Amino acid sequence: MTLRHKLTAEDLLEGCKRKDRKAQELLYQALASKMLGVCVRYAKDSFEAEDILQTGFIKVFQKVSEFRGDGSFEGWIRRIMVNTAIEVYRKNQRSLNVVDIDQVFDEPQTMFDMSGLETKDLLKLIKQLPGGYRLVFNMYVIEGYSHKEIGEQLNISEGASKSQLSRARALLREKIIKMEGYSYETHVG
């Protein structure tokens, strides 16, 4: 199963390098849902998410010859999606809401239960974050970029990246507490 999957991925890569339309379509069908799952975390709505996905795939097909095979093809495509999401964000917003490191307050280590949260709830929480926070949180926590990388990608300092992440976490925690509190009250009542 794994072997067969690897072979087809390899075939698709070669086909895409030849600009073969059928291979391009197969690659799209194989990865579109997964990549849209990435895009929705960055986009403000589902329309923007599909816009990012479309632009991202166009870039993938145009730049596929530049893929040197360091790392997985899927990981490379994922990075393109994230880059495209950043570009779209930049286009739609004039500047990132950069928070200086001094302005970051020490958030209290709150205690709550997150086990009941489903992915759609997490997505809802992320989407409520201000744009700049959302980018940094997504890139660091879910994509696993370092602060240095994020700084380079977003054209901000490493410190700004760190402060944005802290602020994002604090905001998310606040929101979860509110959700928890609300559900607790409804349970009791």
Next chain:
Amino acid sequence: MKRMSDKEFDKIFKDGFDDFSVTPSKSLWPSIESELANKKRIKRFPLFWVAAASVIVVFITGLYLFRPKQKIWLHEVDNQVVLVKPEQKNITSKVTDSAVKKQKPNLTSALNKKMVAAPKSVETHKKISVPNPKPVVTVSVIPVNKVVAKIEAHEKHTVNKVAMVAIPDQQEVLKSALLPDSVSQKNEVIASRRRIKSVGDLVNFVVAKVDQREDKVIEMADNDEGSSITGINIGVLKIKSTNKNNKTPGGFTFNFK
């Protein structure tokens, strides 16, 4: 309820989105496909323009090369000089007439023509012997015009000169007889010497150098608002302003061949 570190907090999100996928709308692939096709079409555009440009170039070169032969004669400046020289030597109409006839079919070097023309002029000078000083004056007027004169006009000149011989004494009459022909030529001389003041003048000047027809490819005139096109002649289609002096480009005549 438990105390949660940043790492644990992050892990919940990371695990939550690990295999997260959202099905895109079905219309997305078709729109990606059409965008890919569009990009390719955009790349082809320059080729299309190159093709279009080369067709235009070929068309214009064709127009230039296959013009009526009369017009090409105008570049034979040497010819005109030869024509003028015998006249200045006080030769009557017959000589120039024969000189013209000789030179028209024979477009070889100017020197040869001089050789042919010169002895003849001497002979005729002796034979006819009309050493009238008055024709000298009238003839000397002609070369001035000749500088820019068209070759088509040669026949007219010879007609004039015949008239000269017929009435050699009446110089005034001769001058007036010359007028109808020379007016247009004089105008041309004036036109070519006129200063280029506007874009229209520049266009007219350049076009006049290339296109020797009476109706130029494009003719422009100045009015209050600047230069405007008063005539177009691209062979098949002729458009010309009927009243050149009119400031508003009102009446136009259209000719389709």
